[in-house]
Amino acid sequence: MRKYFPILLLVILILFPLIVRDHYHQHLMILVLMWVVIGSGWNVIAGYTGQVSFGDAAFFGTGAYTAGLFVTKLGISAWWGMLFGGITAMAIAFPFGWICFRLRGAYFALATLALNEVCRHIATIWESLTDGMVGILVMQTFVSKVPYYYISLGLAVISVIGVQFIMSSKWGYYFVSIREDQDAAESLGIDTHYYKMLSLNVAAFLTGMAGALFMNYMGFIDPEVVFSLHDISIMAILVGIVGGVGTIYGPVVGAFVMVAVHEFFRTGFFGFFKGIAALTGSDMINVFAKYVMQAHVLGFGILVVLVILLLPNGIVGDWNLIVKKIFPVKTRGATG
């Protein structure tokens, strides 16, 4: 049963836009698929290689700006950015990794945080290239959301399969050995610096492509959006952690949960409070609903705290634990 689950999921995802035709849900699913790509990238560097990155937005933004600048500066289609966004993100990742992989653990994490900020500042200050805070506006290619959906789906499938392929190859074992014990890995003759660089570049490539996709789909970017620490970098971490660190399908589950939670709060529990307020005519609940709608970051924060405390390996990683907790008797015979 477990073997067929990914195929089943893929079939459902392919059929989704044919069944659900309203734009709102299609939009949400495109976002989910984009986050699958970013989450997979984060998972490679942080989940498998153990180098937690707080700076995914640097790669994401670079990819997005690459796509945008193709239009504004070179006058060619932003879709070229899908190809080159990943490569320019790698061009950022390469020198950065070269310098900062001499840091370990949490110190590396903070260096990525610094990279994020540096990139945002550069994008803001270098107005002759990026138009600064004005941002870049690009006409969307398609009116319908369906083409975007399939492109995102393709990218997400490629990234999940790609990550699976990498992780079952020799690289993958090296990555995990670095996460488990860097010194031991080094003493066994693994060039840890080299493989950490590889891992970072894979992550940067995927994230950069997702950035280019974002540019194409949204049609507008500015430094505060694509280099945002909270909306991109932290969100990427959340997708990874909630779904499951170091699992192939963790980012898939995480992306879905996080986008759902985000929407859940943003719409005030899908209009639940609004409905109650309208029913009872109470102003209090209306005010409360307004607070809830602003509180999605608070929700994220509480979610992080709870997930780390209760499910340190994420939903996929601790799936057996969750199943056991919910159905203590039924699954006694089930194997992990």
Added chain:
Amino acid sequence: MEVFLQTLVSGILKGGLYGLIGMGMSLIMGVMGIINLAHGALMMVGMYVTFACFTYAGIDPYLTIFISMPSLFLLGMLIQKYTLNPLMEVDSILPENQVLMTVGIAMVLTEVARFIFSSDYKSVRTSYSGATFFIGNISFSVALVAAFFIALAFTLCMFWFLLKTDLGRSIRATAQDKDAARLMGVNSKRITILTFGLGSALVAAAGTILMPVYYLFPDIGGPFTRKAFVITILGGLGSTVGAIFGGLTLGLAEAFGATYIGMAYDDMIGLLIFILVLLFIPGGFKRLLKV
């Protein structure tokens, strides 16, 4: 020349404060080996305590140190006890779980502050906020000079505490070798709780004395977390003496950068220094000074 001296003075005054901010982070990093990404958020909470005391009770900002420090000490201890310490026993893949937890805590603190005080910019305006005095042609902001000396006093107290008291010795012992300290009968769990409280209290003090000359909004924590991080990298990880030098260096660099390069590059300069330090003196000042 005058511009140069003026910049120097403002850099040093700022640097003293930065040292105080960095010291709390250094202390936490030394004892627990984690980077506290909620540091700036704790400072923000301290600043809001000051703001609330000043606005609703009319207490002088400097006196609110006696309110903000104990309350943040308590908050820090609670955070360590109920969120960070339980993680030590949790079995997880990523060793950085505690760091990620501090991110979550920072988010919660920021959003709660936004809930209560809204996103608007707040400030504490006192009679001496804008006051200056002159030595020669160099102007000194009264509030900043006061802040500098209070920061200096706290730093000295901290040193006395760490060097001379039993508790301070236990903290240093835990920072040097946790297992050995435990074998010598130090309750390392209690020490971590205490240290987090102390670090929070120190950064709250920094926030409070900055309040008369600065503004406040819920997201102010982020930039200060980054500054504290640059300071600790500059000073050498976990070194309190290094943190003071790191703070001074960052203050000076920011001041000179703002004067001679441009205000827009204010934040960039800290990050540039950070990368340079990593390239050329990976151990920070700790390495150079052998302290």
